[in-house]
Amino acid sequence: MENATTNKEDVKCSTTSCINGRNELEQRKLGLMRACVEKQDPTSKEVDDLMLRRFLRARDLDIEKASSFFLKYLKWRREFLPNGSILESQISHDLAHKKLFLQGMDRNRRPIMVVFGGKHFPNKGKGGLDEFKRFVVYTLEKICLRMPSGQEKFIVIADLQGWGYSNCDIRGYLGALSILQDCYPERLGKLLLVHVPYIFMTAWKIIYPFIDNHTRKKIAFVDNKTLTSTLLQDIDESQLPEIYGGKQRLVPIENS
Known part of the structure; x- marks a missing residue:
């Protein structure tokens, strides 16, 4: 019984460590992505981390693809919503x-x-x-x-x-x-x-x-x-x- 309990605790710790590791990786990549998009389009500074994170996740945390994806979105938004909304x-x-x-x-x-x-x-x-x-x-x-x-x-x-x-x-x-x-x-x-x-x-x-x-x-x-x-x-x-x-x-x- 003691071994079974230990094994469950080990699995739980391992899962928690894995989640924490993914979160840290994502946060680090989010910072790199922000630096990349802000350099190419200064208006990116107005965007919160949650939005950038959605674009990053949609490209499986690939910074280059996510950055290109997001910058294309900003261009689209300026053209499609010049006044900020649809009447x-x-x-x-x-x-x-x-x-x-x-x-x-x-x-x-x-x-x-x-x-x-x-x-x-x-x-x-x-x-x-x-x-x-x-x-x-x-x-x-x-x-x-x-x-x-x-x-x-x-x-x-x-x-x-x-x-x-x-x-x-x-x-x-x-x-x-x-x-x-x-x-x-x-x-x-x-x-x-x-x-x-x-x-x-x-x-x-x-x-x-x-x-x-x-x-x-x-x-x-x-x-x-x-x-x-x-x-x-x-x-x-x-x-x-x-x-x-x-x-x-x-x-x-x-x-x-």
Whole structure:
């Protein structure tokens, strides 16, 4: 018994030492990355360590790749958000369809986003794909602002009930994916796909190769038979939307 106890303690100490070692390595690389990006773009000094760390983790602690990745993001942000935000008047087409809702927190205090794929229709008008990309950025900016102190991620319920060919928007999906992965890395905590029709899998096969490994690990398809019980694993009943058996009413993102 004494040996068994000792072995458990040894394993615990070993695990703790390993975690501490990783944290020290990450902190050291974070300092080197900061020095690198600040030298190339002085505006980087305004960015906190949490943001830099997300870009560093997204590139598996490779300082050179993470620095290049982050500097590209800064350039994109200056060009895409010259005024610092997206106006609702710039995304009227997408807001009008009432396809995205934002309310509540999951058990890990991550804000919850609910998206209805069957209410998305590709914008073939004046705004086109560019307006949809603005809508995606508007959404991500808003949900990031809702995060409580100490939280960096959010959770998404993507409801595809009623999704059909008229909703299919491969260019839009890939554009949204690129923005999420390239400009908001390590922000997605989990993506739960619910009420998935078989027809959607045709589009999924096209999209899947463009999803990076970090993001793939966060995606799960939920069986209709276990929908409520599966969602309750991550979300308390008081925070779960009413349509899934909870008590939270849906709030359009522009009103959240």
